[in-house]
Amino acid sequence: MKIAVFPPNSLILADMVERRGHEPLVIQKEMRKKVTDPEIDSPPFNITEEEPIKGLKYAAIEVPSGVRGRMAIFGPIIDEAEAAIIMEDAPYGFGCIGCARTNELSMYYLRKRGIPVLEIHYPETREETMEVVNKINTFLDELEKPEETEGSERTGETGKTEVSKLGNEKTKEQGED
Amino acid sequence: MSPENNQGSSEDDKVTRMIVLGPKAQLSQSELVSKLHMLELPLTIKATCYGALIYGKEEVVMDAIGQIRDLDPSNIFTKDRGFPPGDPRRCRAKRGAARDGFHQLEKEYELLEYVCDALENPKRVSLKKPEKISPEDFKKIVQECEE
Numbered sequence: 001m002k003i004a005v006f007p008p009n010s011l012i013l014a015d016m017v018e019r020r021g022h023e024p025l026v027i028q029k030e031m032r033k034k035v036t037d038p039e040i041d042s043p044p045f046n047i048t049e050e051e052p053i054k055g056l057k058y059a060a061i062e063v064p065s066g067v068r069g070r071m072a073i074f075g076p077i078i079d080e081a082e083a084a085i086i087m088e089d090a091p092y093g094f095g096c097i098g099c100a101r102t103n104e105l106s107m108y109y110l111r112k113r114g115i116p117v118l119e120i121h122y123p124e125t126r127e128e129t130m131e132v133v134n135k136i137n138t139f140l141d142e143l144e145k146p147e148e149t150e151g152s153e154r155t156g157e158t159g160k161t162e163v164s165k166l167g168n169e170k171t172k173e174q175g176e177d
Numbered sequence: 178m179s180p181e182n183n184q185g186s187s188e189d190d191k192v193t194r195m196i197v198l199g200p201k202a203q204l205s206q207s208e209l210v211s212k213l214h215m216l217e218l219p220l221t222i223k224a225t226c227y228g229a230l231i232y233g234k235e236e237v238v239m240d241a242i243g244q245i246r247d248l249d250p251s252n253i254f255t256k257d258r259g260f261p262p263g264d265p266r267r268c269r270a271k272r273g274a275a276r277d278g279f280h281q282l283e284k285e286y287e288l289l290e291y292v293c294d295a296l297e298n299p300k301r302v303s304l305k306k307p308e309k310i311s312p313e314d315f316k317k318i319v320q321e322c323e324e
Contacts, residue, residue, distance in 0.1 A: 009278065011197060011256040011285045012292055018255070019296075031259030032192070035266070044266040091284055118304065126291045133295035134302045142304075 004081035007090045020140040025077045070102040084110045090122045192235045196228040199252035199289040223262040230262040251296040
């Protein structure tokens with residue numbers, strides 16, 4: 001299964017997912033498309049004015065272009081995800097992950113997708129880390145058994161309808177624009 | 178198809194992987210690099226302070242990752258990287274400061290020792306959140322405490 005991880009550049013989360021035979025959806029794969037393209041329109045990276053326009057699918061026009069630009073990269077990960085692991089309160093906030101509002105929006109969309117979501121907090125101690133790793137492994141193992149995926153920590157029983165509603169509203173708004 | 182396009186498509190399917198050794202790893206960075214060389218796979222290998230960077234075709238890179246992981250499964254961690262090794266846009270030598278993403282790697286490295294412990298002693302845990310208690314039950318508990 002394709003698992004979105006948040007923070008999307010986390011070494012621990014991506015590695016855990018891969019160890020259990022799933023495919024982690026990480027930001028580096030999206031960035032690779034932007035930096036290894038033979039035709040780079042906007043050096044040094046291929047982040048062009050098209051990105052904030054693509055981001056309109058996820059954020060309104062009033063939202064800063066930085067958030068929309070980031071959402072253009074995070075968006076495909078969110079759309080592609082079949083399950084997600086969200087680690088909140090991660091202490092690093094550098095580089096492409098350094099926008100708190102984008103992080104909030106991405107987590108919101110992942111929760112609203114209606115896919116199984118595991119929410120954990122960034123561990124600080126040995127005990128917390130061991131619990132987090134065990135939780136991730138249990139979650140990933142249970143994903144392979146669809147009939148048992150109704151854990152109370154999963155969200156999104158009504159997610160699908162909400163997403164479709166959101167989608168309709170956005171189409172209307174964009175239509176008016 | 179022009180030769181340029183051919184070259185472009187061959188570069189497109191190349192990926193970069195970071196191999197990070199945990200603090201309790203049974204092999205050193207130089208051993209890791211020599212093991213990677215001994216695999217004799219068509220890869221670009223770069224030794225780094227945390228382990229190594231490998232660059233090549235995706236299937237070759239994944240093959241190498243699988244073989245290297247077997248050396249010390251709970252202490253070798255891997256992560257994708259968008260930029261090729263030594264890319265001047267990211268390389269520390271050209272930019273003169275810590276590479277983007279280094280601080281995150283540094284922070285996560287602190288937890289790798291515990292992650293390794295958890296991987297070696299796996300436990301099945303419940304994902305259920307503790308349920309809320311009813312006000313009646315809560316009142317009973319308060320009364321019991323007051324008595």
